[in-house]
Amino acid sequence: MSTSIFLSPHYDDGVLSCGGTIASLALAGRPPVVVTVFGGEVLEELVGDFAHTKHARWGFARADDVLEVRRREDATAAAILGCRTRWLGYFDAIYRGDRYAATAELYGKPTSVEDGLPQLIAGEVLSLPEWEPGATVYVPLAIGNHVDHQLTFAAGRVLARQGVTVFAYEDCPYAIHTPSGVAERLAQVDRQVGEQTLIAIGPTLELRIAAIAAYTSQVPVIFRFTQDMPGAMTAHALRTGGALGPAERFWRVTGDEFRGTDVQAANNNANVGESDVR
Numbered sequence: 001m002s003t004s005i006f007l008s009p010h011y012d013d014g015v016l017s018c019g020g021t022i023a024s025l026a027l028a029g030r031p032p033v034v035v036t037v038f039g040g041e042v043l044e045e046l047v048g049d050f051a052h053t054k055h056a057r058w059g060f061a062r063a064d065d066v067l068e069v070r071r072r073e074d075a076t077a078a079a080i081l082g083c084r085t086r087w088l089g090y091f092d093a094i095y096r097g098d099r100y101a102a103t104a105e106l107y108g109k110p111t112s113v114e115d116g117l118p119q120l121i122a123g124e125v126l127s128l129p130e131w132e133p134g135a136t137v138y139v140p141l142a143i144g145n146h147v148d149h150q151l152t153f154a155a156g157r158v159l160a161r162q163g164v165t166v167f168a169y170e171d172c173p174y175a176i177h178t179p180s181g182v183a184e185r186l187a188q189v190d191r192q193v194g195e196q197t198l199i200a201i202g203p204t205l206e207l208r209i210a211a212i213a214a215y216t217s218q219v220p221v222i223f224r225f226t227q228d229m230p231g232a233m234t235a236h237a238l239r240t241g242g243a244l245g246p247a248e249r250f251w252r253v254t255g256d257e258f259r260g261t262d263v264q265a266a267n268n269n270a271n272v273g274e275s276d277v278r
């Protein structure tokens with residue numbers, strides 16, 4: 001069985017959404033690599049008002065601290081799950097100038113300036129030291145519609161069209177606090193994904209929860225809908241798996257014709273130079 005590559009838009013998404021599957025692969029002797037896509041440097045001059053608000057919620061006083069703390073948290077989570085990590089240099093949407101300066105924009109349609117970004121991300125995946133023909137790539141389905149999740153999903157579509165086996169994972173905790181978002185996103189992506197697949201994670205659910213807890217700057221913010229993160233994660237995994245026991249949910253990403261507006265980005269040119277988007 002070949003390499004598994006999990007694309008995580010931000011420092012916690014892969015672990016939050018499929019930490020159980022990641023740990024199961026590691027325990028089976030096939031440690032996957034989790035690649036944070038929008039993991040670039042956080043420079044003071046990139047931190048606008050909107051990003052400042054986010055930093056305050058995360059408890060960061062200085063821009064310099066953000067990357068250091070988030071990478072340390074990610075390394076701790078990876079050690080718990082037994083996976084490897086890579087961090088790509090794309091800027092998080094909140095640091096990309098005034099493109100996404102408010103919540104509505106952050107969860108809207110990616111700006112057309114970034115149409116070439118999915119192609120670039122797909123190219124980076126194929127350039128990873130861990131890449132090998134036959135590798136399986138996991139991307140977020142983009143439940144909740146965060147622009148960085150949509151762009152990462154679109155990168156998955158680019159890879160699927162090139163014959164790579166790609167699965168979309170159920171974005172947590174979006175799917176937990178807003179269950180209606182799952183059906184809404186599935187309607188949006190229409191035939192870009194196939195039937196759902198469940199992966200049982202009974203033996204590794206506790207590892208997933210322990211790894212999520214390692215993102216100490218993020219957990220109070222992203223789980224602000226509950227005081228009980230482990231309870232919420234367990235209940236969701238049980239609901240997902242039904243008779244299977246705790247499970248995580250995936251959809252095969254199809255490689256056929258592009259449809260819908262959000263993936264036109266992936267189908268289009270790569271006019272945008274890397275310097276524009278990093």
Ligand SMILES: [Zn+2]
Nearest residue numbers: 009010013146
């Ligand atoms: Zn994210």
